[in-house]
Amino acid sequence: MEKVKEFLTLDKEADETVSRLTVHPHRVGYERSFYNEFALIGLHLDRIEPGFVSCSFKVPPRLTDKNGNLATGAIANIVDEIGSAAVFVIGLPMKVSVDISISFLGTAKLADELEITSRALGQRGDYCGTSVLVRNKATGELIAEGRHSLFSERSSKL
Numbered sequence: 001m002e003k004v005k006e007f008l009t010l011d012k013e014a015d016e017t018v019s020r021l022t023v024h025p026h027r028v029g030y031e032r033s034f035y036n037e038f039a040l041i042g043l044h045l046d047r048i049e050p051g052f053v054s055c056s057f058k059v060p061p062r063l064t065d066k067n068g069n070l071a072t073g074a075i076a077n078i079v080d081e082i083g084s085a086a087v088f089v090i091g092l093p094m095k096v097s098v099d100i101s102i103s104f105l106g107t108a109k110l111a112d113e114l115e116i117t118s119r120a121l122g123q124r125g126d127y128c129g130t131s132v133l134v135r136n137k138a139t140g141e142l143i144a145e146g147r148h149s150l151f152s153e154r155s156s157k158l
Helices: 002-008 012-019 034-040 072-085
Strands: 043-049 052-058 096-104 113-124 127-136 142-151
Touching (some): 034 072, 043 072, 052 072, 072 096, 072 113, 072 127, 072 142, 113 142
Antiparallel strands (some): 043 052, 052 113, 113 127, 127 142
């Protein structure tokens, strides 16, 4: 247990960085949340149509690991968000992630520009699946490939 506590303890630099974060309350649907500002700002939507989303993203310093690479957690977040966007339908209940599988095939460095595409793979009942590709825009190198399963209960007819 002591090793876990030691692992989870922030060093002085990380502690100072966290202490400078300001988390303001927001009005849902009217203002961006801390999550949107921290994890999604800088994501630029290039094309969206039913079952397909394409966007670009420049790797910011706040989402890099100690080696200057885009953090794997940030890639997982991108797969979740962009995968969900490919199957989102206005007026229907939001789908929730039930399974995400990611193959990490390369690394993206600070300031690299990424191209992210997501395609709906299909739907069976209340479940649907998407595929998400994360590529380095300049080199075409595949950084990550994700599969994403989502579920949504149909709204009641009562």
